[in-house]
Structure formats: structure tokens, C-alpha cells
Amino acid sequence: MLKILKTRFEENMHRHCGIAWSTIEALLESDRSLIDKLKYMESTGGEVDAAVLNGRLCFVDFSRETPSGRRNICYDAAARCARKKNPPENSAEEMAAACGARLMTADEYREIQRLEDLDTKTSTWLSTPESIRALGGAIFGDKRYGETFIYHNGADSYYSVRGVRFVMEAE
Numbered sequence: 001m002l003k004i005l006k007t008r009f010e011e012n013m014h015r016h017c018g019i020a021w022s023t024i025e026a027l028l029e030s031d032r033s034l035i036d037k038l039k040y041m042e043s044t045g046g047e048v049d050a051a052v053l054n055g056r057l058c059f060v061d062f063s064r065e066t067p068s069g070r071r072n073i074c075y076d077a078a079a080r081c082a083r084k085k086n087p088p089e090n091s092a093e094e095m096a097a098a099c100g101a102r103l104m105t106a107d108e109y110r111e112i113q114r115l116e117d118l119d120t121k122t123s124t125w126l127s128t129p130e131s132i133r134a135l136g137g138a139i140f141g142d143k144r145y146g147e148t149f150i151y152h153n154g155a156d157s158y159y160s161v162r163g164v165r166f167v168m169e170a171e
Contacts, residue, residue, distance in 0.1 A: 001035050001038060001039050001042065002025070002028065002035070004042065005024065005028070005038070005048065005049070006021055006024075006025070008047070008048070008049050008062075009021055009024060009049060009050060012049055012062070014115060015049050015050065015051045015062065015115055015116075016049070016050045016051055016052060016057075017052075018052075019050060019052070019057065023057075024050055024170075027057075027170050027171075031171070033100075034059075034168070034170075037099050037100050037101065037168060038059055038168070040099045041059070041061060041067075041099065041101065041166055041168070043069065044067050044068070044069030044070050045063050045067035045068040045069045045070065046061035046062075046063055046067045046070075046165070046166065047061060047062050047063040047064075047067075048060065048061060048062070049062045050170070051111075051112065051115070053108045053111050053112070053167065054107065054108065054111075056169055056170075057169070057170040058167050058168060058169050058170060059167070059168040059169075059170060060104075060108075060112060060165070060166070060167055060168075061165040061166055062112070062116065062118070063118075063165075064117075064118060064120075065118070065119060065120070065121055065122040065161075066119055066122040066123065066124050066161070066162065066163035066164065066165060067163055067164075067165065068163075070092075070095055070163040070164050070165075070166075071122070071159075071160060071161065071162060071163035072088055072158055072159070072160050072162075072163070073088050073089075073090050073091050073092055073095065073125075073158055073162075073163060073164065074087075074088055074091050074092070074155060074156050074157060074158045075091055075092055075093065075125050075128065075133075075138035075155035075156070076091045076092065076093040076094070076133075076138075076155060077091055077093065077094050078155070079091065079136075079138070079154070079155035079156035080094075080156070082156055083156050088158045092125040092163070092164035095164060095166075096164065096166055099166070100168065101166035101167060101168045102127065102166065102167055102168075103125060103126060103127040103164060103165075103166070103167070104124070104126055104127060104165055104166075104167050105126065105127045106126050106127075106139060106141065106150050108167060109124065109126055109141045109148070109150070109165075110141075110148050110150075112165075113141075113143055113148040117143055117146075118143060118165075119141065119142040119143050120142070120143050120144065121161065122142065122161040122162065122163065123140045123141065123142040123151075123159075123161060123162045123163075124140055124141055124142065124162070124163060124164060124165045125138060125139075125140050125162065125163070125164045126138075126139045126140055126141055126150065128155070132152065133155060136154055136155060136156075137152050137153065137154060137155060138152070138153060138154070138155035139151065139152050139153075140152075140153060140162060
């Protein structure tokens with residue numbers, strides 16, 4: 001995993017300007033459980049790399065499209081369990097919690113979209129304000145026509161091309 005991360009880090013310096021690999025390596029060596037979490041993100045198609053979001057060093061999914069092993073899911077457990085027909089096996093929030101990560105905020109999603117064009121054929125569930133979630137909705141984002149869009153949908157909806165990208169803050 002360290003070799004994969006180092007190679008990706010060195011090949012994509014625009015994602016983490018001003019951060020040295022030695023900083024990342026020291027973080028990973030000081031917290032071996034972090035490597036296991038990143039392995040999960042990688043094994044589900046995330047193509048993890050470091051990035052600075054809102055001034056904080058984070059590990060983020062940078063796969064071109066929403067990670068293939070984290071698609072066809074609704075927003076959260078409440079929405080999944082409320083489906084009367086064909087509930088998906090998992091949800092975005094449940095998957096994130098299971099590996100110690102979290103969903104991206106809309107602002108973080110816009111930040112990674114400024115770095116690279118992601119989700120041009122897929123979409124990503126985003127951390128949804130409680131005021132929207134309380135009404136049954138959830139937000140997601142994608143990039144079309146060279147622009148980043150943030151939309152809404154019922155939290156119980158799920159599509160084969162909608163999934164979730166994770167953020168894991170480095171400590």
C-alpha cells in the first residue's frame with residue numbers, strides 16, 4: 001500500500017502542493033490502522049491520494065469516476081431501511097462509518113473538482129445538511145459540461161452510477 005500511495009503521490013503533485021512525501025509516510029507509520037482504512041478505500045476503487053481540503057491534510061478518493069465498489073447505494077441507513085421495494089445492500093454513510101471515513105462536503109467536492117475533472121459519467125453522494133435530510137432529501141454532485149453541479153434527490157434513491165467518495169482526515 002505504501003508503494004502505491006508513494007507512486008500516486010509523486011505522479012500527482014498538483015493535488016498536494018507544498019507537502020512532502022516524508023510527511024505522509026510519517027503519518028502512516030505512526031498510525032498503522034490508517035493504512036488498513038486506506039487499503040479498504042483502495043480495494044473498492046478509490047485510488048486514494050493526499051490533498052489539502054479546507055486547510056487540512058486529508059486522504060481522498062481520486063478515481064476518475066465514483067469508486068466502482070461503492071456504487072448503487074442510497075444515502076443512509078434510514079433511507080435504505082425505509083425502501084419498501086428493492087432496498088440496496090448498503091448506503092453511503094454506512095460504508096463511510098465502517099471504514100472510519102466520512103462523506104465529502106459540497107465545498108470539499110468543489111475543491112477536488114478544481115484539481116481534476118471527476119465524476120463526468122457518475123455522481124457522488126455528499127454530506128447533506130440535516131435540514132435537507134429531515135425532509136427526506138440528500139445532495140450529490142457530478143461534473144458535466146466542464147462545471148461542477150450539486151443536486152438533490154430523495155435519500156432513498158439509488159442508481160448504478162451514483163456512489164460515494166470518502167475523506168479521511170490525517171491527524
